Amino acid sequence: MGKFVDIILLALHSLSVHLVRSGLTMLGIVFGVCSVSIMLAIQTGASKEAQEKLSILGSNNVIINSIEPARETSGSGRQITVLKEYGITSGDIKCIVDNVPGVKDYATVHKVKLRYYCPEDQKRYSLVMGVTPNYADILNLHIVQGRFISSVDMLHGTCYCVITKTLARKAFKCLNPVGKTVRLKGQPFEIIGVIDFIPSKLGISEEDIPIFIPKTTKEGRFGQINVNWNEGTMIAEDVQVDQLILQMTDESAVIQASPIVRSIMEKNHDKLEYAIMIPLKLIQAKAEQQKIWDMIFIAIASISLVVGGIGIMNIMLASVTERTKEIGIRRALGAKKREIVIQFLIEAMLITTLGGLIGVIMGYFIPPMLKDVVDVTPIVSVSMLIGPLLMAVGVGVVSGLYPARRAASLDPIEALRHE
Amino acid sequence: MEPVIHLESVTKTYCVGLGVTALDNVELVVPEGQYVAVMGSSGSGKSTMLNLLGCLDRPTSGKYYLGGDDVSTFSDNRLSETRNTRLGFIFQSFNLIPWMTVTQNIEIPFFYKGISRRKRNRKSAELAEMVGLGQRMDHRPAELSGGQMQRVAIARALSNDPLVLLADEPTGNLDTDTGNEIMEVFSDLSARGKTIIMVTHESHIAEHADRVVTLKDGRIEADIMNSRKGHHTHG
Numbered sequence: 001m002g003k004f005v006d007i008i009l010l011a012l013h014s015l016s017v018h019l020v021r022s023g024l025t026m027l028g029i030v031f032g033v034c035s036v037s038i039m040l041a042i043q044t045g046a047s048k049e050a051q052e053k054l055s056i057l058g059s060n061n062v063i064i065n066s067i068e069p070a071r072e073t074s075g076s077g078r079q080i081t082v083l084k085e086y087g088i089t090s091g092d093i094k095c096i097v098d099n100v101p102g103v104k105d106y107a108t109v110h111k112v113k114l115r116y117y118c119p120e121d122q123k124r125y126s127l128v129m130g131v132t133p134n135y136a137d138i139l140n141l142h143i144v145q146g147r148f149i150s151s152v153d154m155l156h157g158t159c160y161c162v163i164t165k166t167l168a169r170k171a172f173k174c175l176n177p178v179g180k181t182v183r184l185k186g187q188p189f190e191i192i193g194v195i196d197f198i199p200s201k202l203g204i205s206e207e208d209i210p211i212f213i214p215k216t217t218k219e220g221r222f223g224q225i226n227v228n229w230n231e232g233t234m235i236a237e238d239v240q241v242d243q244l245i246l247q248m249t250d251e252s253a254v255i256q257a258s259p260i261v262r263s264i265m266e267k268n269h270d271k272l273e274y275a276i277m278i279p280l281k282l283i284q285a286k287a288e289q290q291k292i293w294d295m296i297f298i299a300i301a302s303i304s305l306v307v308g309g310i311g312i313m314n315i316m317l318a319s320v321t322e323r324t325k326e327i328g329i330r331r332a333l334g335a336k337k338r339e340i341v342i343q344f345l346i347e348a349m350l351i352t353t354l355g356g357l358i359g360v361i362m363g364y365f366i367p368p369m370l371k372d373v374v375d376v377t378p379i380v381s382v383s384m385l386i387g388p389l390l391m392a393v394g395v396g397v398v399s400g401l402y403p404a405r406r407a408a409s410l411d412p413i414e415a416l417r418h419e
Numbered sequence: 420m421e422p423v424i425h426l427e428s429v430t431k432t433y434c435v436g437l438g439v440t441a442l443d444n445v446e447l448v449v450p451e452g453q454y455v456a457v458m459g460s461s462g463s464g465k466s467t468m469l470n471l472l473g474c475l476d477r478p479t480s481g482k483y484y485l486g487g488d489d490v491s492t493f494s495d496n497r498l499s500e501t502r503n504t505r506l507g508f509i510f511q512s513f514n515l516i517p518w519m520t521v522t523q524n525i526e527i528p529f530f531y532k533g534i535s536r537r538k539r540n541r542k543s544a545e546l547a548e549m550v551g552l553g554q555r556m557d558h559r560p561a562e563l564s565g566g567q568m569q570r571v572a573i574a575r576a577l578s579n580d581p582l583v584l585l586a587d588e589p590t591g592n593l594d595t596d597t598g599n600e601i602m603e604v605f606s607d608l609s610a611r612g613k614t615i616i617m618v619t620h621e622s623h624i625a626e627h628a629d630r631v632v633t634l635k636d637g638r639i640e641a642d643i644m645n646s647r648k649g650h651h652t653h654g
Contacts, residue, residue: 003533010530017518329514332475333575334503334531336496412475416514 007339011346018319022351025315028308029355029392030362036301036388037363041378042370043297047290049376051283053199058140059280060104062246062257064088065203066239069271083225086273087239092265096246100260102253107135109243110218111204112226116211118171118182127208128184130218138247139199146178146193153214159221161189162212168194182211187221189213203243254280305391308352309399316348316403327407328415340408348400349393356392360385421487423582423614424449424472429481429491431467431637441467443637444481449583449616454609456628456645457618464637465618466587472616473506473585474498486582503531507576511588513568515560515575521547522556525575532579546574550604566597573604584608586617590624602627 015022066087097103110130135141136148144165153160161182168177181188189211197206204210226237246261248254258278265274320327327340335343363385367378426447432440441464449455459465470476471483474490477498483491490501508514515524525543534542547556550570552563560568569589576584586605590598606627609615617628625631626645633641 002535006530006536014518325514326516329516330527330531331499332473332502332508332514333527334499336499336531338496339531413470416475416510 004342007342007346008350011343011350014347015350021315021319025312026351026355026358028311029305029352029395030359032301032304032308033356033359033388033392034362034366035304036391037360037380037385038367038370038378039297039301040384040388041363041367041380042374042376043293044384045367045378046376048379050286050290058138058247059251059283060248060254061138061279062248062254062261063202063277063279064244064246064261064265065275065277066242067273067275068237069273082233083236083238085238086271088241088244088274089268090240092268093241093244095264095268096244096261099264100246100257102249102257103246104249105134105138105247107132107138107245107247108215108241109135109245110215110224110239111242112218112222113228114185114222116182116184116209117186118180124209126184127204127210128218128222129204129210129212130215131212132215135212135245136195138245139202141198142196144194144196145176146191148193148195149212149214154216157214157216157220159187159189159217160192160214162193162195163191164195164198164206164210166197166206167209167211184211184213185222251280254278301388301391305395308355309395312348312351312396313399313403316344316400317406319347320344320403320407323407324410324415324418327410328412328418331410331412332416337408341404344404344407345397345400348404349396352392352396352399353389356389359392360389363388422448422484423451423453423486424616425482425484426471427482427484429471429478429483431464431471431476432479440637442471442478445637445639447632447639449614451614452609452612454605454615454627454629455617456625456631457616457634458620458622458625458631459634459640460620462636463634465634467637468634469585469587469616469618472583473508474501499531503528504579505582507579507581507584509569509572509576509584509586509589511591513560513565513572513592515568515571517560520557520559521552521563521571524560524571525578527575528579542578543574546578547571549577550574564597565593566600569593569597569601570604573601577608582614584613584615586615588619589617590619590621598624 068084069086093106093108097106108131112128112130113125114128116124116126116128131149133149133151133154136143141148145168146162148162149160152158161184163171163177163182171177171182172180177191177194180191182191183189195212198204198210224238224240226239228235228237246257248257258276258281262276265276330340330343364380364382367380371377424447426445429442429445429447430440431442432438443464445464445468457465457468467476471478474485474493475498477493478491481491482489485501486505490498493501502508516527522540522543525546526539529539529542544553544556547553550573552567552570552574555563555567560571563571589605590601593601602624605615605617609629615628617624619625629645631641631643631645632639633643
């Protein structure tokens with residue numbers, strides 16, 4: 001053991017004598033390990049963010065959207081009035097709820113685009129969504145201020161609304177929006193709550209300015225048929241339900257339910273006027289995709305470390321040639337082949353291990369600084385850095401072994417004669 | 420008494436090309452404490468003989484008894500151990516490791532013997548003192564004169580108290596005065612009973628030895644006890 005420590009000290013000494021060369025050789029490993037660690041941190045961060053975004057949709061949910069079917073070319077565009085009737089019907093909902101096992105709850109959404117006005121913001125269009133009170137629970141919406149629509153609101157068809165934080169910030173600046181009034185198509189609605197944000201992939205974004213009102217209020221005040229005027233043509237859309245969100249009991253129920261839901265919808269509609277979205281499947285697909293990215297990433301990382309390793313092997317071979325005489329002297333004075341192998345192997349391993357340590361330390365402190373540059377929050381942990389460090393040590397063994405063995409196999413007589 | 424070195428019909432051939440016989444059926448017995456000079460022109464086989472005696476090489480045939488052990492059958496590891504514990508080498512070009520200090524060079528044999536760091540430091544300092552380099556223990560070889568470097572090499576060769584001291588043209592790279600100084604050291608060691616085998620091609624150097632063995636074409640041509648020894652030690 002004492003001898004082993006001695007050999008490590010000897011290797012350290014020899015490296016410190018050739019400081020510039022050792023440092024430059026080390027640099028390859030430092031950057032290799034550092035970039036591996038940084039990429040790992042960004043990758044982990046990005047992956048976690050993507051998973052979180054998707055899981056907001058709820059892994060236990062099945063979402064069905066009404067979509068306008070591809071228009072059939074019947075007649076020319078001279079019509080004055082167009083009535084479009086499509087999408088999910090209340091019949092579908094009944095059929096699904098009655099036949100699909102494992103449905104815990106469901107929420108429906110009716111959308112209408114309306115002019116909205118509030119004193120603090122100029123007029124513009126908003127996407128008014130008539131929802132049921134359980135909408136917030138099913139989608140795990142986070143209520144920042146006030147409350148969400150209640151069943152009492154549903155019952156009475158009250159003129160209350162819930163807005164998003166983005167709108168609240170834009171329209172009311174620092175003021176508390178709860179209790180303020182917005183006008184939707186001229187009608188006053190009192191703001192009762194603010195939600196954090198709308199999950200993306202739900203088919204609506206913050207730019208649409210979603211405003212939530214009770215479903216009954218939507219039907220009572222604005223009717224079921226949405227009418228739009230477009231270049232002199234009146235387009236009336238009759239969509240019973242824009243979005244149906246089924247909350248299943250658990251993830252296995254989601255898997256079981258998806259083909260049943262699909263077949264029910266296929267039976268009830270001949271046209272493709274609906275889209276079924278299963279967040280769980282998206283999450284799983286994302287995880288699959290992640291695996292592929294991880295593999296690509298590992299391949300790239302290995303390449304950079306292999307390049308570093310080749311550099312070390314090259315330098316070690318040059319070092320063995322340069323130190324042939326030293327090897328001869330050591331052999332003449334009683335060094336065994338094994339001891340020469342260990343000496344040179346340890347030198348290579350010290351270079352990569354020290355380089356790996358520096359790289360890992362850099363890889364620990366650099367990622368948090370990149371937060372703004374890469375647009376994700378990189379995640380670093382000590383356990384995550386063990387891998388790159390071990391890889392560096394491994395590279396040292398692999399790239400040091402051949403030069404070390406070559407050093408040991410030199411004929412001592414020839415080595416002594418070498419100038 | 421058992422001789423320190425006993426070569427028994429040792430032959431060494433190199434299998435390169437047609438097979439050159441470097442040593443041909445050599446018999447040599449060296450009793451303890453003898454100071455032997457090996458002479459011969461280049462290609463006479465004296466380097467080969469020194470390599471064999473130094474356990475850096477094995478004979479093609481014949482036996483080599485070192486202190487009674489047949490080392491010609493030793494494995495590579497045991498040969499290393501033998502070099503480490505029973506032999507001391509002194510070379511023409513000193514062969515010090517350039518990036519190590521005087522004491523670090525002296526302690527190399529201790530290093531491979533597995534002697535503890537503290538003991539190594541103490542012993543190497545003592546040896547440096549002994550060869551008159553007490554003031555230069557932390558110098559690098561490049562900072563020393565040729566004579567000083569050879570003194571370091573001698574200290575290193577003596578560190579493990581070897582059975583035999585093997586010297587290969589120890590004064591070849593030194594000027595006459597320094598060479599004589601080094602020869603004094605050898606005579607001194609011989610006087611204290613150390614067995615020395617020294618390869619040289621200069622007859623005035625060989626005159627310091629008790630016995631002169633002359634090689635020619637791989638055979639011992641002459642083996643003469645040096646009766647005039649003593650007259651030239653202070654010459």
